[in-house]
Amino acid sequence: MKKIKWSIMSLAVIFSICAAFATKPHFDCTSYPQYYFTGTQYLPVATTYACMQGTITCTYYTTNGGITYSPCAVGTYNGCPGCVVKTPQASATPAVNSGNSVVSQH
């Protein structure tokens, strides 16, 4: 029984170690500056950003100074994770609308 036990255990440990090394990413695109695509241009990502669940490309990277961009992370780009959109309060003097929603960090 001990022989069976130790062979099963050794097999499990060796297999998991080999699998971990085999699936280790060889090239880390996140080590390059990340950009997101607005639809017309590539802009640098925010200081804190999240790639939410999705199948599209979340961020891109470039190795030739912005001539070409390659996909890196997968998901939907969110430039402000954990932000809550506040509804602007009605005031006597309306604020100039820059087109952006008012956001606040938790």
Place this chain on the structure above:
Amino acid sequence: MFKRQVLLECISALLILLFVYASLSKFLDWKTFYGEMNNQPLPNSWTPFLVWVIPCTEIAISVSLIFERTRLLGFYGSLVVMGLFTIYTGIILLHFFPYIPCSCGGVIKRLTWRQHLALNLFFVVLSVVGVVFQRRKRFNHISITKNKNSFV
């Protein structure tokens, strides 16, 4: 009895396989793991603590599952950890958090959150079976020892 023992060994081996692979993948791709932890809808101040606690707990559970003396503890640990992961996955799927983060970790990152939930549930069931069988085995061992002593 022999079949049950082999089943216990197989359950332990599967859990060891999961935990060693998961922890090693995190250590081998540390930077990505750190970033992905920051990506989770948990306070970022928890990240420096979680990035060490999660893989170290996984390794500790794997080691305790190898040895007969600590195996029950290992099954309990596995049940707690897999239970917590399952609850977290369920909360994510119920849209409890403001956004759904990526599902990450080695080759497991290719799974969707639903597939993650199914995988977690499978390992929760394995841990429960492991706890039940290991407890029964220990109970049988104690009663056999007691009976032997009563004959003396």
